[in-house]
Amino acid sequence: MAMLDERYKIDDLAAQAGGYFALPTKENMAYTELLFDICQQFGIRYYSATKKERYFVEEVTRVTWAKQQEEKTGIRQDIRPAFSA
Amino acid sequence: MQFVPYVIRRSNAEKITVEITPATQQNLAATKGNPPWQTDWESDYLANPNVDKFAMKIPNGELIALGAYQIAGNKAYVYILYLESAPQSNPTITASGQREYYGIGEAMIAFGIRYSIDNGCRGVVVFDAKTDELAWHYAKDFRAKQIPSGASGGPKRFMLADEDAWNLFSKYLTEEE
Numbered sequence: 513m514a515m516l517d518e519r520y521k522i523d524d525l526a527a528q529a530g531g532y533f534a535l536p537t538k539e540n541m542a543y544t545e546l547l548f549d550i551c552q553q554f555g556i557r558y559y560s561a562t563k564k565e566r567y568f569v570e571e572v573t574r575v576t577w578a579k580q581q582e583e584k585t586g587i588r589q590d591i592r593p594a595f596s597a
Numbered sequence: 598m599q600f601v602p603y604v605i606r607r608s609n610a611e612k613i614t615v616e617i618t619p620a621t622q623q624n625l626a627a628t629k630g631n632p633p634w635q636t637d638w639e640s641d642y643l644a645n646p647n648v649d650k651f652a653m654k655i656p657n658g659e660l661i662a663l664g665a666y667q668i669a670g671n672k673a674y675v676y677i678l679y680l681e682s683a684p685q686s687n688p689t690i691t692a693s694g695q696r697e698y699y700g701i702g703e704a705m706i707a708f709g710i711r712y713s714i715d716n717g718c719r720g721v722v723v724f725d726a727k728t729d730e731l732a733w734h735y736a737k738d739f740r741a742k743q744i745p746s747g748a749s750g751g752p753k754r755f756m757l758a759d760e761d762a763w764n765l766f767s768k769y770l771t772e773e774e
Contacts, residue, residue, distance in 0.1 A: 519738045520605070520699040523682065525731050530635040532680040532702050534725040534752035535642060541669060541676060543747030544723060544754065548670040559721070559742060559758040570745050577747055 546580075547573045571595055600711050601771045602653070604661065604698040613655050613698065617664075617708045620650040624660055632684045638663055648678060649712070653705060661685070661698055664705045666712055674721040674756070675713035680705050703765065706739070706757070710766045720762045725752040739765055 526532040550572050551558045556565045571594045578591040603612045620638075628634035637643075643650065643665055653662040665679040682701045709722045725746070726732035732753040735741040741755035757765065 517605075517699070518734075519703055522702040522731055522734050522738070523696065523699050525734065526680070526702055526727065527682065527696065529727045529731065530681075531727050532705075532724075532731065533677055534727045535679055536676070536725050536746075536752075536754075540746060540748055540751070544674075544676075544744065545670045547745065548673045552673075558744065559756060573745065574747075 543573070543577055546577055550576065598770050599773055600707075600766075600769055602704040602708060602769050604653075604655070604700040604704060607696055607699060615653050615655055615661070615704065617651050617653050617705070620652040620663055624652040624663065625650065627660055628663065634663075634681055634684060636679065636681050638681075643679065651705075651708065651712075653701065653708075655698075659683075662701045662705060664708065666709055668716050668718065669723070672717050674718050674723050674758075675709055675716065677706065677709045677722055677724040703739075704769065707766050707769045710757070710762050719758070720766070721756065721758040722762070723754065723756050725754050727752065729753065 522532060547558070547569065550569050554569060554572075556569050558566065558569065561569070575591060575594045578589050582589045582591070601614055602617055603614045605611070606613055625638045628636070628638045638650070642648075647667055649666045651664050651666065652660055653664070654660055660683055662680065662682045664677065667676045667678055669676045680702065682698070685697050706722065710720045713722050714720045723744070726735055732743075732755070735755050736743065739757060740761040741757045742761075744754050744756050746752070746754035
């Protein structure tokens with residue numbers, strides 16, 4: 513091919529990397545499920561959300577996730593309060 | 598209108614229509630052939646019944662890629678877990694050092710969008726880029742949006758939906774003759 517479509521570069525990169533995607537862990541996938549749950553709870557559609565809406569649901573997810581991990585493991589975590597950055 | 602996925606033959610830039618169907622046990626076992634594929638498609642992870650595996654084949658029945666998809670988030674999106682092209686399309690494995698087909702990744706993502714639609718997930722797909730360089734291309738070429746993954750320093754996670762999913766998908770939508 514004289515001129516390779518930019519969109520096909522991923523084929524070469526994936527061949528070098530041993531695949532196009534990284535296999536997520538079950539726990540890691542659960543984080544995205546929580547993010548979607550929280551988006552639904554607040555009636556926010558993440559993909560078309562404003563920057564402020566995204567920041568809001570991302571913060572709620574971060575803190576909720578950390579609290580859940582704390583409960584699950586029994587190990588106290590140093591959780592930065594929401595909207596404090 | 599029909600969803601007609603295709604790949605491009607490197608040697609002559611010809612469009613080759615492909616078939617994407619549920620992977621058979623024979624397809625998965627073929628990944629252990631010579632040369633073997635880079636991933637164990639019969640691993641416990643991919644053997645999970647919740648993981649739907651699909652095979653991409655050219656018209657002569659030759660297997661050129663496998664993809665693993667999972668309906669997730671209470672049917673809010675489809676997770677594209679893994680995707681790999683066959684060794685003949687992988688220049689790092691072939692003796693010639695040249696790939697045979699291009700467009701495998703894009704067509705398999707488009708299939709993921711259709712699979713998402715078919716399962717009530719409105720065409721939303723999520724995936725984790727294998728490398729930062731791939732992540733850069735997913736964002737730039739496909740306009741996928743990065744989303745938080747909860748793991749700092751891990752693979753970058755992306756979502757493709759709405760007009761960006763449409764832009765990718767529409768090139769495989771053709772009018773019936």
